[in-house]
Amino acid sequence: MVNLIKQQFTLTRQGVMQALEGVSPEMADVIPFGFNNNIRWQVGHILYAGELHLFPGKGTLPAEYANFFDSGTRPRQSKEGVPSLKILIAELKEQYVRIQNIPEEAFNEKLSRPRPGLETFGEFAAMMAYHEAMHLGQIQSLKRVVQAKGV
Template structure:
C-alpha cells in the first residue's frame, strides 16, 4: 500500500506537468467567468500546498520562497499579487524538483502519526493521500479552464 501512494504521486504529478506544459503563457493568466483564479495560480497553489503537507513548508523546508504562501496559499488570488511572482516556467521546474523529493520520502514515514490532525488526517500517509487528491482536483480545474479559454476565446 505504501508504494501505491508514491505511485499515485508520480502518476498524478507527471500528468499535471504534461497538462501545464500545454498551457500557453497567455492562457495561464486568464481568469474565465465563474472561476476564482487563473491557471497560473492553480499551478503555484498545488506546488505550495504539497510543500506544506509533505515537507512542513514554510517552517521545516526552504525549498520554496516563503512569499509563495501569500501568492498561492488558501484564500489567495492573483488580483492581490504584489512583488515578485514566479513564472510558469519557474513553477514547472519547482514541480519537477518537488516530485524528486517526494520520491525520496521513506515509505515508513507514511505510518507516522501527526502531532495534531490536519484536515482530519491523523497520519502522514493520510496526509499524502489528501495531497494527491488535492492535486488531481486542481488538475481538473486547470483542464476545464483551458478548454473554456480555447473554445470561448476568453481574453485577459
C-alpha cells in the first residue's frame, strides 16, 4: 500500500508541475468568472494542505500560509505577503521529497483523531493524494480558461 500511495503522489505532483509549465505570474493570479480562486491559490492550497496533514506539528511553512491557503480562504481576501508562484513551486518540490521519505512504518500508525474510513496515516495519506489530484484538475481548468482569455 505504501508504494501505491507514494506512486500516486508522484503521478499527481508530476501532473501539477506539468500543468504549471508556461504559467506566468500574471496568469497565476487571474480569477476567471465562475471561479473562487486562481492558480496561485490552488498551488498554495495543495502545499499547505499537504504540510498540515502529512507533517502535523513538523511543518516547514510559515504560519501565515494558513491565512492565504487554508480551506475557505480566497485570494481576494489578502494580497500582502502572499508568496510568489516561483516560491510555491520550489516548496512543492521540496515537500515532494519529504513525502517520498516518509518511513514505511508511519503509514500503519493509527490516527489520533480518526475519521470515517480513515483510521491510519496511510489511509489519510491516500485521501490527501486524491485531494491533490482534485486540485490538479482545478489548475488545469483555470489554465485553459485563462489562456482562452489571452492573458
